[in-house]
Amino acid sequence: MKILVCIKQVPDMESRFRPNGEKTWYDESDLAFRMNEYDEYAVEQAVQLKEQLGGEPEITVLSIGPERTVEAIKKALAMGGDRAVHIRDDRYYQKDPWQIASMIASYAKGEAFDLIFTGMQSQDRGSAQVGVIVAELLGLSCATTLVGFSYDGGTITVKRELEGGIKGVAKLKLPALVTCQLGLNTPRYPTLPNIMKAKKKEIASLTPAELSGEAELTATAAIYPPAKKGGGLVLEGDIGVQVDRLMGILKEKTAVLR
């Protein structure tokens, strides 16, 4: 079995974000980067499947991004990936999900992967588009927002998180692509010996030009911080009036009283 896991390196979410000079992305110069949280679930699930099948499947890790992306790739290798493909692209942030997915699909087309894992979305852009577009381009069955996964004899059974807290169960025949959501599993810590051994695993390097020349379908016009909010809403007056107003707000603006 051949497995592909697509990962992205994103800033630590505790960072302070500022728009960059072009005002189309955030300034990366003072940020610490990590593997996208949802992609950790993807890597973990792939490694668990490999373990279930006695180590037979080969796991390829793919990531698009600048030089620094190698750190996230090495983490995925330390968690149990076998080899990696790094699509070196310093201008990755100017590409829309269609272009990113086109590059991945172009690489994956010739590789005949049986199963592709991606995160449900990236923590920075958050489009949740790349996985499903890759599946469409490759003609694969696809299930998104997985919170449960099992494999048996060429078929996967997945539990999906739907809107409003509802779960759905689907069975897919391989080849397939799935996107992973919080709650699917608990990603392992990479052990120190495995971090050191990951150095010796193959990381093939490709350029975007070798893969896809697709033009963007959407362009980022501007990125800006949200306007500063005021100090919230202060309810005043008689206690009974305050309670009535609070109840009204909770009913209208939230789901807590439904």
Add this chain to the structure above:
Amino acid sequence: MFLELTEEQKLIQETARNFARSELEPLAAKLDREGDRPAFLANLKKLAELGFMGLNVQGEYGGSEAGVVAFSVAMTEIARACASTAVTVSVNNMVCEVIQAVGSQEQKEKYIPRICSGAYAAGSFALTETGAGSDPAGMTTTAVLDGDSWVLNGSKIFITSAPYAGVFVVWAVTDREAPKGKGISCFLVEQGTPGLVIGKQEEKTGQHASATNELVFDNCRIPKDALMGKLNDGFRIAVAELGGGRIGIGSLALGVGLAAMDYATRYSTERVQFGQKISSFQAIQWKIADSYTELEAARLLLMNAAFRKESGRPFAKEASMAKLYATEAANRACYNAVQMLGGYGYTADFPVERYARDVRITSIYEGTSEIQRVIIAREILKNIS
């Protein structure tokens, strides 16, 4: 000049940080106040399984081969959450390294994998005695060869991890006639050896979860091949290995200092007095500025010492400088942190009083600040005269 961690070092730092935040930090206050040895030991076992007990140890003995810089950054991250866990990890690494440096092949194969894997919760470093602290060569514990065994008599104090250590590296006098420091040898003594008595556990100011005990050797008989390294070469071994331990303790102190300052700084942006956040007062700002500057200087000294050791260069002076400066800077940072929280900083409702207690020992154990200055001056002067 490239002042950046490698990708592997960053990943080790991230693993240490994530583990410390999710597994160690939630437990640290409870361990400090009530103690929970099973939980403490369970976390040590997890850290061993992740490879933190032999960071600078060869893979054939179960080590991680990650190097000294990785050891330093890992110690800092662990100490940010729990200093008691950090000191245990530091000593375990030091015990593995001393066995790797001078142990026989059999000793290396027997003991190092047990510490690295967590089969032993800990290893202990038994050098200090009641009359031999800063002056370890003044020790009086003896080892006498009797047929096929060494017989140990005497006592040690302040021995980290003694109740749950699987093996002790023990120093004892083997030649009473030799000049001072020239008649000491190093031995490996297993837990449970008849005549090895784990004595009273000290009631310390801080680092409560880490047990610190007296050891008594009462005609403790160990095999002849329990000698580690050359006969009468033990003092040199101790001096050499303490250098590496100092990098560990300096890195630990840095972690505690950062934890205290991070907490106090955040607090200062929330606490209001005189109608404004106290972070707007210059008195508070200067504490923040001074402490973070000193902690950053400490970090760079530690990185330098670690990098020198990792590169196989002399590092005794640099390790002492880093240990001296980092532990004192961390003590000042914790003092400032308590000051910034005011009365709340003196209560157990906030973690800074624990940091302040935990950090105090760092400028004492693994060589006091005063001894570090002796070493630093000696290293400088020996190149002049």
